[in-house]
Amino acid sequence: MSERLYYHNLDGVGVAQLKGMRLHNVADQAGQDQIVSTGNNGSPLSSQNAGLGIYRTDLRRVAYWSGSEFIFQEIEIDGDIRFKGQLDASLAIDDPAQPQAVDNISGYQYVVTVAGTLNAGATGVAFSPFADVTPGDQILFVSSTEAYVIQRNDVQATESIMGNIRLATQGEVDDGQSSNTAVTPKTLGVRLTSHPKMFVTSMDLTGAGNDNILQHDLNLVNKDGFVLSASHNGRTIDVEVESIDVNRVKLSSLLSLGGVVVAISGLVK
Structure with missing residues (x-):
């Protein structure tokens, strides 16, 4: 392509147009x-x-x-989301060793490449809902003092890794074997009320038919709905038992016995 060389400015005197021109x-x-x-x-x-x-x-x-x-050139709209680069969360946000200079400007978004806690380099910045991040998470500044943490690493949660977790079924809660599901108050409540709870203690019994009150505080579903066993010197013994209420029983023995081991189990509220 032939070229014509200009060694001066071209002045269109404010009205002229350059048509068909390419940069x-x-x-x-x-x-x-x-x-x-x-x-x-x-x-x-x-x-x-x-x-x-x-x-x-x-x-x-x-x-x-x-x-x-x-x-x-970038078309910039104030507050618009703009991807700005990578972020090493093991370093302070303003650390010179960051892979990309980090600015807490509204709309600026970064992706985490190294896990850590967003910390000292962002003095005065509140990270929601948490500051602990792992690779793949995104940081979106909505102002100079506030940023959202968007969890993007779609993995199964463990005891050491944040991720997705499923709510356990009632059967899984009752079975008690699942290690990667979550228990809710409802499923836990059902399990506690449908499974026996045990109280074990050692006590001295006074003889001659005296009353010996045992406070077990199991809060039984039914004050008579329990099983009690007693042993002395390694042998099972029989004593008279009377239920007082859902938290207490009365034991009676003809002889005085020291160090009687008593175990009570029953459904609790």
Whole structure:
């Protein structure tokens, strides 16, 4: 393509138009670097060349020379979400070792590459709903003092890894074997009321038919709905038992016995 060289400015006197004009097409990074090094009449670009425009055909983006570097044009809307790069949560947000300079500006979004706790580098920034993050999580600033943490690593939760977890069925709660499901107050309540609970203690019994009150505090479903066993010196013994209420029983023995082991089990409320 033939070229005509101009060694002066073109002034349209405020009304003229340039029709059918294209910006300088640059094929790739190498071509862009070549302009930086020789674009000023064979010399490197400088502050005097600020405003010089190019079009990167490989990226299909327009860039302008700021005076020190080419800046790619972005359509920016205040508060709009813009992906800004990676974040190492093991470092402070303003740590120079971060893979990308982090700015707490509304709409700026980062992806976590290294797990950690978002901490000292973001003084005055509140992270919701938590500050502990793992790779794949995203940080979205909604103001200079507030950011949302979006959990993106869709994995099964464990005791050491945050992730998804399923609510246990009543059968799984009753079975008591599942290690990767969650128990709710409702399923736990059903299990507690449908399974016996035991109270074990050692006590001295006074003889001659004296009353010996045992406070077990099981809060039984039925004050008579329990099983009691007693042993002395390693042998099972029989004593008279009378239920007082859902939390107490009365034991009677003809002989005085010390160190009687008493076990009570029953359904609890």
